[in-house]
Amino acid sequence: MTSATPPGAHLPEHGDFLWRNPEPKKSYDVVIVGGGGHGLATAHYLAKNHGITNVAVLEKGWLAGGNMARNTTLIRSNYLWDESAAIYEHSLKLWEGLEDDLGYPILFSQRGVLNLAHTEQDVRDSVRRVEANKLNGVDAEWLTPDEVAKICPIVNVSGDIRYPVQGATYQPRAGIAKHDWVAWGFARKADEAGIDLIQDCEVTGFVTDGDTVTGVCTTRGDIACGTVALCAAGHTSVLLDMLGVPAPLSSHPLQALVSELLEPVHPTIVMSNQVHVYVSQAHKGELVMGAGVDSYNGYGQRGAFHIIERQMAAAVELFPVFARAHLLRTWAGIVDTTPDASPIVGHTPYRNVYVNSGWGTGGFKATPGIGWCLADTVAHGRPHEYVAPFALDRFVTGALVDEHGAAAVAH
Amino acid sequence: MQLIECPWCGPREETEFHYGGQAHIAYPETPSELTDTEWAQYIFFRANPKGLFAERWSHSGGCRRWFNAVRDTRTYTFLATYRSGEPQPEVQS
Amino acid sequence: MSSDFRVEGYGRVDRDQTLTFTFDGRTYTGHPGDTIASALLANGVHTLGSSVKLGRPRGIGASWTEDATGLIQVEEPFPEPMLLATAVELVDGMVVRGLNGQGRLAQIPDTARYDRKYHHVDTLVIGAGPAGLVAARAAARRGERVALLDDRAEAGGSLTGTETIDGRPSRDFVAEVTTELAGNAQVVHLPRTTAFGHYDDGFVLALERRTDHLSDPPAGRSRQRVHRVRAKKVVVATGAHERPIVFADNDRPGILLAASARDLLHRYGVLAGREIVVFTSDDAAYAAALDLVAAGAKVTVLEVRAQAPAGAGDLHVITGARVLSTRAVLPADETVGNHGRIASVAVMDGGGHEFGLTCDLLLVSGGWNPTAHLFSHVRGPLAYDEALGAFRPARSVPGVEVVGAADGVLDLAGCLGPEVTAGDEPERTPGEVIWRVPGATDRQFVDVQRDATVADIARAVGAGLRSVEHVKRYTTIGTAHDQGKTTGVIAAGIAAELLGTGVQDLGTTTFRPPYTPVAFAALAGRERGELFDPVRTTAVHDWHVAHGAVFEDVGQWKRARHYPQPGEDMEAAVLRECTAVRGGVGILDGSTLGKIDVQGPDSAVLLDRLYTNMMSSLKVGSVRYGVMCGVDGMVIDDGTVLRLADDRFMVITTTGGAAKILDWMEEWVQTEWPGLRVHLASVTEQWAVFPVVGPRSREVIGAVFPGLDVANAAFPFMTWRDTVLDGVPVRVARISFSGELAYEVNVNAWYAPAMWERLLEAGAPHGITPYGTETMHVLRAEKGYPIIGQDTDGTVTPHDLGMAWAVSKKKPDFVGKRSFARPLNADPLRKQLVGLLPTDSTTKLPEGSQIVELCDDGVLPAPPVPMLGHVTSSYRSAALGRPFALALLKGGRERVGDIVHVPVGGQLVAAQITSSVLVDPEGARRDG
């Protein structure tokens, strides 16, 4: 009988105290709508970087129970375009110091990410991205199939799969973290700074005066506000509709799944677009994986099973050893996607309302970065330089930051 | 995993269909007369309601015809499907 | 070792046969019909492994999939991690071991086969217990098509055999119903089949275990099968799970759910202990206790309620009692499967007296949780039922019916319904809902697998958490293998108690698929390897294989990339093939190009709207190159168009774009311009295409098609001609993707191999050389012809490609036109397609390389370094005698002649910007 506890069994305990459960005040300088990772991080940096603490985070359900609680926690910054690389790399640098900043364990594990290439065109696109990353100061390498096998021996790099692995990009600083720990770390700090985290408080309307929003209507009463920051992820359109502001967002189910706890087999993160799956092995030993969004618009937090089946086929194709791992749980979040797969952040037609949305399948990694930049934007009343390229008006000028056309890597 | 009623073929598995986004957005009569903003609206901006949504589907693995549907984006339930060109039926969720 | 705990006269295992297996290195025996758990318990083995966090001993806690702890690793016949000992059927020679919370994956490939099967039925009944059997029989008798699934090896569900139904023993009733169903061709009855996911519109996925229970499975039989059932009506008859009560040290081996012990007795003939304490707040435990006494055990019942219920018989019952904690005696030899097993309980009776009871088994029953998972999967709302102490279906969902214990009906008569009569049962007294007993909260386990305790819940609540979801995440309760089947509601109950609110107020529970874990390979089914994605091959694929072609994946196609001769690498082969084409004649298999037959009086109107250039002015017999853009003005495909008649065109697309472009065209025709009289059909597979290319191609074509006048005047560039060869119609088009004189031979794919051979034969005197896609790419790049998807990336306009000439100024509109007028399109710094010549004349720039301004000192500055663009295509050119590249470069066309730097492997390679057309810029070669 084995009795030694396995690797990953002992994760750090959560804090003895996380947050108060205050009653909403009549008025706040800043109201953040949405208590996911982005809303909480924004609250933290408002307090920490700008000394703004008369702030409420309004959350319609339980704190960080949306996509923040449902994502697969991949963190990387190896994006193609300069604009994307800038904000994701800023974010990654913050991740690297986040545990100290928050004084909370977040289990950030920089185990690297491999983005596999399976076709000649994949290879070209990959080299292009690696070279761009290097010039942008983002760590990146191009690996041959043999080098891939050295980093992750369980990937089938032989020629006998349908789309043999031709190589991979590798970002060693990429990693995973524990989403709840991250969200709660931010929440605890924000609460400590005096920011009110208000749950079961859905924003149901806005009080406007010309181009100014003077208050929000909520299921816990009306609240007056100086500035509003929308951090509602998949529900952004619902809020913008209340303001009559159109945005090119569509909300889709995005599914993920885990296996049971397994002895360590998978030392890194592997993503494949052609074969359409990505996998990491989380701290306790479960395989965590996902793929693309369900095709149709949906607010249901559930998706279709054929998407999961296809992921399983892809996983077993790339990792034959996974054959008898078991699917333990599936779930879905609601992700807000945009035409160019880049976020929409910045001004709205309302003077004092900022929107932060469109992070789609990949906004977890941006959590500290966007929190930092959005807090700065709110504090100074103008877009931070890293979010300026992601303004809504790019769809009019045509200055898209097309992260799927050219880069074709999500999450 | 819906069973979708193709207006031409009858009920078929969701996997036979392809999604086409919001319905009833006509290609502008004279695009050259639109402002950049109006043109951007046409290309990129689509409604994203939480609730009833009129949208396009194509029975790509069947008769290959496009048709329209009214679906509830909260529950994913199809409340109606109808042929292209037909008016959007009144339905309640 | 003897099976000490097997009792005569009980159970349905086949005692005439003995099976041998190994657990943790020791050999044990069992019988056909056993599970690993029943066989181990028969041998007195309770302890399986240890817990993940605290390393505490863990054993078997139930008799079926509600077991939260009894996990094992199967090593033989094939390694499989984290299986419940209660659900693994025993076969001879099995090797299993206990776990410490993590399983291990096999290091060898799983060669078993997994497949799928589809069913369309009127009624699907999930669960073949009494409620399910009655429902299935009724549906079958109504003449419906019925599927009946049950996860266990035999039907009957919770029926032990001691009950009476319609005046006879319950097992006879089960046999009668299953026999009737078996005789009905409209009914499918699948045992060992677990419905694991329920989706909208009556869609249920179920996993059938087909071979693991057989010692000698028939060759070729799939190991597991996923049944995909579409049903007009789904009847959920999945029963209920017994719920434990939490007390200190409730995690020991030797503590089981009460009904499980009864199940073990009647199903497997196993008496899980001889000196048994039953701790209960519910009546069902009494039936178990009585049966165990009858089988020879000594039983003491600790009743939570103040009074023993009607069914207590002459059992020894201590009322108002609580188990305070348990104790183990470490056996001298602690490896004998009993490490940490319970030896006594500390009890407090109704009068507050504390005392100890020795025992070798503690049975617990805190009531029942309806197994409503499959109802919840389809958004069936669950509500907390105070009396039941559990969540149960609150409202109905169209097309779904929940019956029996799954709906909270706990008596047999209620489950059977009015048509069938149950024998007398003792009247049920209401159970008492009790989540836990006061005591040492840090040893009161709520999630035994995750080592999560009442103390953890208290800490979570103390930390400010108010939602049950937060509490679960804080404590990890409900995230383990059993997904909180038995304990989810207990966690909610305890949290509610600590917060002083109602369970319902903490938020309801929703269950997510799968109901029980499913192997990845089972879900992957047959979609692996070759079948992962269809492989498309051309009509002459076999020839390519026979001639040593190296293939490349292009979409789903296998395309010959080059044909290396002995000793050649790709570079040598491609240089040879290129030289052959430009110096003589080559032949390519171009059959994968997409071909769309466009017919109808409005064909020309449609093409004018979809191509950037004018197609309506094309003459019958002629060919025109065209570009298609998306509405955003970015190039999506290019190719040639042949006008076959006034009302008929053949549209040629790229290989990768074929399906997409047909869909694109259909979408416009059907959704925007339904008034256009046009029909589209893919003829990609019908036509094989063989470009015969090079200065000697005219001789070859002339020789093969004597009926065709191949002279330039009679058959000029960008025209096509029909001809006939041996009665087979052939279409030849003068299209060139290399700048050379070229004839593309189109023929019905049936005749393609013969045609290919004819062309080779006629070309032999001219040294005709088959060439692959790589050579094709080099030749077209030398001419500056872009490959859509390689030299473009969805952000490139025709103007960026230097193809303003292909954009009509005459047409008032076409798809994409308006976008060209957006401000950003006027930006002089847009990236444009140019040529790039490494100044050292030797370096082949890697495709994908980024381009930066010339660094005067030859050193790359610190990041971020502004990028000018990137290399899209790069080859060695036989014609130029040097490497060259195509690139997308900011303001590139204005910069021809400039030198830029390209970082390559830590070095900076200087390259000169040139026009994108490097070979034959005058176009002198195309007419031969």
Ligand SMILES: Cc1cc2nc3c(=O)[nH]c(=O)nc-3n(C[C@H](O)[C@H](O)[C@H](O)COP(=O)(O)OP(=O)(O)OC[C@H]3O[C@@H](n4cnc5c(N)ncnc54)[C@H](O)[C@@H]3O)c2cc1C
């Ligand atoms: C399955 C899945 C996998 C993913 N994997 C990754 C990954 O690996 N890496 C990565 O970087 N990203 C990933 N993502 C994306 C990432 O989760 C999101 O981009 C990111 O979490 C969005 O920001 P958020 O945390 O603020 O969103 P959320 O956590 O969704 O927060 C939005 C909050 O707003 C609240 N809200 C909405 N409307 C209102 C209202 N009217 N009033 C009050 N509150 C409201 C919601 O309840 C919600 O809590 C994944 C997402 C999913 C669903």
Ligand SMILES: [Zn+2]
């Ligand atoms: Zn159809």
